[in-house]
Structures are given as structure tokens and as C-alpha cells.
Amino acid sequence: MPSVAATTRLESMGYSGAGATPAMLARMGPVSAPANFAEGHTIYAQEDAADHLYEVVEGMVRTSRLGTDGRRIVHGFFVPGDIFGIEPNGAHNCSAETVCATRIASCDRSQIERRALADRAVATEFWSCLLKSAEQAGAHMSLLARATAVEKIAHFLLEMAERMSANRRFALPMSRYDIADYLGLSSETVSRAFTVLRDRQLIATEGRSVTILKLEGLRRLDGLAA
């Protein structure tokens, strides 16, 4: 999979305004100027060398993995401020694609590791990235293992609202298929769960944008421990 540069103008897509500059990565080392990518662009593919770290500046990225039988699993969605691409062995386990028009900053992994060995603050920052992603993976495992479809969607909406720092209304750029593969459901079941939450007056939907009507109602459906 080649890395062709994208051209879409982001300002016209409605996803501007968030973090316009890379924050996390910049604290760790020299960062390339953010590059623009169109929707559906592959940043890296499964088995590619894992020699860079990336930060979403604007838009959204998903990481996913294909099973031998064609089943797809979406491992995560990344919003502005999130770092992705940290993986072991020098080879990626997942591929990363843009969910919508997206601006991404990147930086050489070996450079960060070199700096981390010299600078205590960089090392701490790097660790906290790793630990944070491990923590999220753990929470997600709990969700996949034991939650019902409606619980999964409720949790997903709360997670997305928090990560996109949206109070009530926010746009979900990814498709129902993406959400399904993230939560281990079929796209039809995702649709039905949205319908259930809408019928219960917990959310309102308008295309791919969602408004949370009863935060507490959603939280009650989210049976994860504190």
C-alpha cells in the first residue's frame, strides 16, 4: 500500500477547529508538518515497518486488522490529540486508515527513542502513551467480552463524546460498519441499538451526528467498574 499524499481541503468538511497543531508528539521531539489525507487513505498497512509515530491533528483515524477468513476488527479510533502507530517488533499488527479527511503529524520512532534515553521528560511522555493505550485496550476487552449490543453502543457514545470533548452534540464520522467491527457486532445490530436508544429518548440522531439527551440514562447502561 503506497502512501500517496491527499489533497482534500479540510476546512470545508466541518472537522476543523479542534487541535490545529500537534501537541503530544511535539513534546517528544521534532515533528513533521501535518499532512492532509483524504477519506479512506491508508496511512500504513498490516506488516509494514513500524518506524514512525503519528498524531491526529484534525479528523479521525481507525486502526484495523483482517482475519484470515476476511473478518475485520477495528482496534481503535483516534481523534485529534491521539497518538497511534506505536507497535513492537518493527512491524505493524494493524493497518491505519483515515475515516474522513484528516490531518496527521508524524515523527521518526528511532528519533523519539533516542531522545527518550537522553531526556527524562520525553521518556515519561512516551511511557504514558504506552500505558494509556494499554489501559484503553483493557477497558475495551471488558466491553467486548461481557456487554450487550445496547450497552456497547451506549458506552461507545459516552467514550466518543468524552474523547471529542463534546458536551451533547457531536458528529460520528465513521460508518455503521466501522462501529460494528469495533464493537464486535453486525452493522444491522448497531442500527437497531441506535434505534433502541432513540426510542428510549436517550439520544437523538440526525444522519451521522448524535445528540445525547439523557447522559445519566446512558451511564446506567455502561456496566464497567470504577
Next chain:
Amino acid sequence: MPSVAATTRLESMGYSGAGATPAMLARMGPVSAPANFAEGHTIYAQEDAADHLYEVVEGMVRTSRLGTDGRRIVHGFFVPGDIFGIEPNGAHNCSAETVCATRIASCDRSQIERRALADRAVATEFWSCLLKSAEQAGAHMSLLARATAVEKIAHFLLEMAERMSANRRFALPMSRYDIADYLGLSSETVSRAFTVLRDRQLIATEGRSVTILKLEGLRRLDGLAA
């Protein structure tokens, strides 16, 4: 949950002989003399301060988490040579308990971090621990999201055989309930999946020990990507 010292003699339990000394941790710093714990002992509880790292020297440890509604999720099993207890925020997200009589070495986390900042080899070792656990979490998410009960058990057996470096026959110290909570199944379904694999002549069972009869047959059931 207090940390009462255990007394069970391990030699008499049939789990001796593996790695008799801590290997991984020792490469990172000074390690306490391994301590013995009886089956069912809590090493640390959810919400405890995460100020130590641990290495299983002998036996087995599971990490798990309780949902608000009582549902339990087992996040992982740790065999001799595995490190556990690395978590962010200074507070554990999971609790850790011994699955059977177990010998555990531990070491101060702050000490490791201090050494990692000074010693390149220690830092690399520490990162590879973190990356390895992130990788395993990713593989496990795939399994939880998309595999059937029989596929989950087949994968689980292959994983355990490899991690316990057993060729064909090995003992599974954990209960069916533990396996169920690890794979997101009920204990009955775990039993039935074992029965299916036995009926298909892929494995033989004798109490909690398993013999793999047809490695290829199990692998065919394991639909994860390479």
C-alpha cells in the same frame, strides 16, 4: 484486600521445574527474593497503588476486573517469565490473584523507572514489556470480538501451549469459570467447547490437563490474521 504471606509448598503441587529464578525483571533491576503464595491469594486489588512490578517465577496469576453489576472479566493469565502489574496513574485497573500455588518476584516500580532513565538496556527492556502486553491485548480483542466459542477455546489452547512451552500435553491450573471470564463465555459453553474438540479428536483431556492430538486441526480453527 490485605497481602498475607502464603505458605503452600510448591514442590508438592506439580508446578515446579520451570523458570526457578526471575529472568525478565532481573534484567531491569534489583529483585526481591521470590515469595510463595497459596492458591486464590490476592496480590493486589483493583484501586490499589500500582507501585510494584511482578514476575511469575512458578505457578500462574490471573488479572481480573469486576463490573458494577458483578460481571467478572479476566484480562490475562501470567505464566513463569511473564511480567504483570504495569499500569498507569499509580492505581491498578485490575486485581491480580494466584490461580494456584505460585512463586512471585517483585520489584519497586520507581526504582525501575529510575534505572531506565540511566540505562539504555533497562529502558529497552521496559518498553518491550509494555509493547508486548499491548500486542497481546490487541490479539485478544480480535478473539473476543469475532470468534465463536469453539474457535476461542482452540485459540486459547494454542496460546497456552505456546506460552507454557509445552509440546503436546500440559496442565491448565485455572477453572472453567476463569477460562469463561477470559474468553467472554459461560462456563457451560467452555465445557461444551472442550467436549466438541474432544469429540473431533483434536484434543484429549484428563481432569485439567490437556493433550493436543492434532495441532493443525486446532490451527485451522484459529481465524486470526498473520
Next chain:
DNA sequence: CGCTCGATTGATAGTGATCAATCCGAGTGG
């Protein structure tokens, strides 16, 4: 010896996948 807990097996019900049809919005070409 009786108790309890874990494992297994059976019967039944519930949840979500699958197959299928329709609907809708955006982009396309006449």
C-alpha cells in the same frame, strides 16, 4: 460419610447474525 464445589450434560429461551427488502442521500451522466 455427607458436604461442597467444579465439571459436564440436557432443555429451553434470548440475543444477535444472517438473509432480504426498502429507503435515503450523494454523486453521476444524460
Next chain:
DNA sequence: CCACTCGGATTGATCACTATCAATCGAGCG
């Protein structure tokens, strides 16, 4: 400008898988 098309979203009907309820069995233990 509008019909056409195509992919995503929604809803319906049915089926398969797994949870749940229940009973039995066996081993370890007091």
C-alpha cells in the same frame, strides 16, 4: 435539471449460537 445509480442505513423475518436454568456426577475435604 432530473433520472439513475450506488453505498450506507434502517427495518423485517428467520436462524444459529450461546446464556441460562436445571440435574447429575465426581473429587476433595471436613
